[in-house]
Amino acid sequence: MDILHDDLVILDWRDLAACADHDPDMFFPAGETGPAADQIRFAKRVCATCDVQDECLTYAIETNQASGIWGGLTEDERRPVRRRWLSERRRRHAS
Ligand code: SF4
Numbered sequence: 001m002d003i004l005h006d007d008l009v010i011l012d013w014r015d016l017a018a019c020a021d022h023d024p025d026m027f028f029p030a031g032e033t034g035p036a037a038d039q040i041r042f043a044k045r046v047c048a049t050c051d052v053q054d055e056c057l058t059y060a061i062e063t064n065q066a067s068g069i070w071g072g073l074t075e076d077e078r079r080p081v082r083r084r085w086l087s088e089r090r091r092r093h094a095s
Pocket residue numbers: 016017018019020027046047048050051052053054056057069070071072
């Protein structure tokens with residue numbers, strides 16, 4: 001997907017990822033408590049500033065990313081979003 005950004009055509013949404021300058025481990029916490037809770041808070045703060053948050057979340061939902069923070073959501077938070085997406089996709093294919 002091409003994205004028009006400040007008069008430049010960016011070839012991939014990842015080129016605009018706000019997390020690109022951060023330690024990737026911060027976006028893949030082990031669990032949700034203790035130090036992992038701090039990692040999740042940090043990752044979500046970065047995602048909140050990201051120009052491609054929607055594209056990132058869509059990618060994670062469509063490719064069923066099982067772990068990590070994508071589009072500002074943890075795997076647990078993405079699960080109901082993916083269920084709705086699958087349900088909607090089934091409904092579209094059935095009609
Ligand atoms: S939404 Fe978060 S994880 Fe996705 S590209 Fe942006 S900063 Fe990275």
